[in-house]
Amino acid sequence: MPTPHSLDADARALLFLDARSNVNFADRPVHADVVREVWELVKWGPTGNNTVPLRLLVAESEQARATVIGHALDGNRAKLANAPLLVVAAHDERFHDTFDITGAGTASTYERLEADAGRRSSMAHSGAMLQAGYFIVGLRAAGLAVRPYGGFDKAGMDAALFDGMSWRSEVLFGIGYPDVEDHGAGERRGRLGADQAVRVA
Numbered sequence: 030m031p032t033p034h035s036l037d038a039d040a041r042a043l044l045f046l047d048a049r050s051n052v053n054f055a056d057r058p059v060h061a062d063v064v065r066e067v068w069e070l071v072k073w074g075p076t077g078n079n080t081v082p083l084r085l086l087v088a089e090s091e092q093a094r095a096t097v098i099g100h101a102l103d104g105n106r107a108k109l110a111n112a113p114l115l116v117v118a119a120h121d122e123r124f125h126d127t128f129d130i131t132g133a134g135t136a137s138t139y140e141r142l143e144a145d146a147g148r149r150s151s152m153a154h155s156g157a158m159l160q161a162g163y164f165i166v167g168l169r170a171a172g173l174a175v176r177p178y179g180g181f182d183k184a185g186m187d188a189a190l191f192d193g194m195s196w197r198s199e200v201l202f203g204i205g206y207p208d209v210e211d212h213g214a215g216e217r218r219g220r221l222g223a224d225q226a227v228r229v230a
């Protein structure tokens with residue numbers, strides 16, 4: 030028996046079925062406080078051992094926007110410039126410094142991670158990308174549209190925005206209230222059905 034949906038049809042449409050990776054947005058600003066509010070919701074999504082490695086840089090000033098757009102691949106620049114708010118999602122390579130809050134490890138785990146930057150980096154990367162997915166859904170739940178961008182110069186972005194910090198950029202987000210006339214994302218491409226993507230062993 031399929032499980033009945035806990036969310037009504039409108040909520041499912043808002044979060045998944047009608048939501049697109051918008052290029053066009055309504056002519057309405059998005060305040061950085063919205064990102065804070067969405068974070069306060071989506072931070073509760075699970076991460077491995079509760080490491081919570083996602084960090085968000087809201088590029089609100091003209092200078093920060095120009096830096097973000099300037100490090101994007103050519104084909105992404107105009108699309109990013111179209112978005113009312115740009116956010117750089119990063120992982121924190123020193124996520125173990127907040128073990129006092131996250132309870133993600135003991136003193137000996139801290140020492141092991143401190144000595145193994147490669148392990149920290151890979152844990153931070155996978156956890157942050159998982160949280161980036163929660164962030165997308167959280168933005169949609171707040172009535173916003175978002176397009177993610179992986180096409181940018183990560184080393185250059187990190188040098189420009191996170192110099193001397195342990196944050197490493199993962200993905201950019203162009204965020205705004207949806208343009209209801211035309212999302213600008215083109216014809217929707219397909220997804221695999223459960224018959225192709227789900228196996229029961």
Ligand SMILES: Cc1cc2nc3c(=O)[nH]c(=O)nc-3n(C[C@H](O)[C@H](O)[C@H](O)COP(=O)(O)O)c2cc1C
Nearest residue numbers: 048049050051105176177178179180200214217218
């Ligand atoms: C991790 C990630 C990286 C992406 N990188 C880019 C990018 O560099 N440029 C771009 O135009 N779209 C990029 N996209 C957008 C995807 O192409 C888009 O989300 C996908 O085709 C689904 O579109 P839909 O939500 O409108 O169905 C990226 C999406 C994700 C999740």
